[in-house]
Amino acid sequence: MSTANHVIVIGAGSTGAALAHDLALRGIHVTVLERAGVASGSTGHNQAQLHSGARYAVNDPESARECIQENWILRRILPEGLELNDGLFVAIDDVGMAYRSKFLEACAECEIPTKELKIAEALSLEPLLNPNILAAIQIPDGVFDPYRLCLSFLATAANHGADIRTFCEVTHINIVNRRVTYRSRITGKDDVLDADAIINAAGPWSAQVADLGGISVAVEPSAGAMITIDQRVCQMVINLLDSPADGDIIVPQRLTSVLGTTSWKVENPDNILVPEESIE
Ligand SMILES: Cc1cc2nc3c(=O)[nH]c(=O)nc-3n(C[C@H](O)[C@H](O)[C@H](O)COP(=O)(O)OP(=O)(O)OC[C@H]3O[C@@H](n4cnc5c(N)ncnc54)[C@H](O)[C@@H]3O)c2cc1C
Structure with a gap:
């Protein structure tokens, strides 16, 4: 070499x-x-979710495929930087249930493994989940230490x-x-x-x-707000079973939980003002 x-x-x-x-x-x-x-x-300021790609499977299969491929690579080459605790997509209403079959099909297309859990099983794994959840699908999400x-x-x-x-x-x-x-x-x-x-x-x-270097590149940076609470409320990454939206993920990180994220476009990444409604 x-x-x-x-x-x-x-x-x-x-x-x-x-x-x-x-x-x-x-x-x-x-x-x-x-x-x-x-x-x-x-x-150093992100939600630290090792994505399985499931979040993007329906709307952005190309990114979803990239996520699961890189997820497998990171598990192989960097196990010490990861917490391999998997994730759950949970449905809490009819909208989530209507999304369920689309989600499962899209994950299969992108080669993201899924396992549908019985509600009792999901609640025994994650006792603080809403007891009225209607569906729970396990996927290979994880957490990393950036x-x-x-x-x-x-x-x-x-x-x-x-x-x-x-x-x-x-x-x-x-x-x-x-x-x-x-x-x-x-x-x-x-x-x-x-x-x-x-x-x-x-x-x-x-x-x-x-x-x-005198080169013009079009970049549209976006920022997001997350809230960290000083309690680990779940062991797995909890995602809402629905089209991706603001504030629909809880990532456990050591003894804390990070709720988020929101997303808005910023002009200058060195000067980010957090909109009040984002925290709401
Ligand atoms: C709110 C939010 C939540 C996110 N959550 C997740 C998540 O859960 N999981 C996930 O996988 N991804 C997540 N992402 C995306 C992820 O954070 C980015 O894709 C990733 O961090 C990009 O890494 P990077 O190395 O390209 O950029 P950066 O980490 O921003 O690194 C760029 C580096 O360049 C340096 N730099 C800039 N200018 C100069 C200069 N002139 N000279 C020398 N150095 C310079 C900066 O200081 C910086 O350290 C999230 C993003 C946001 C905004």
């Missing part, structure tokens, strides 16, 4: 960390430049020679010379790095980062 190639990855969220891991294992020399800490962007996920990927990358530079903000990209200028947020000093390839893994900041 060649170690001559040098790739700069901009951003140390889940995308940048996983890319660094993958490239380093292939013998590529990687430098990760992250303007803040590891997982300081969307990755910080551990990124650190694990970056650790294997570093073990294979990757150079991880946090608090280093990319300020200019020369596409022709493949040269990146970055500023240390600790010392305030600028530095430059040359590369054979530059990867923009800046998530919601991807448009701004592309713009540093």
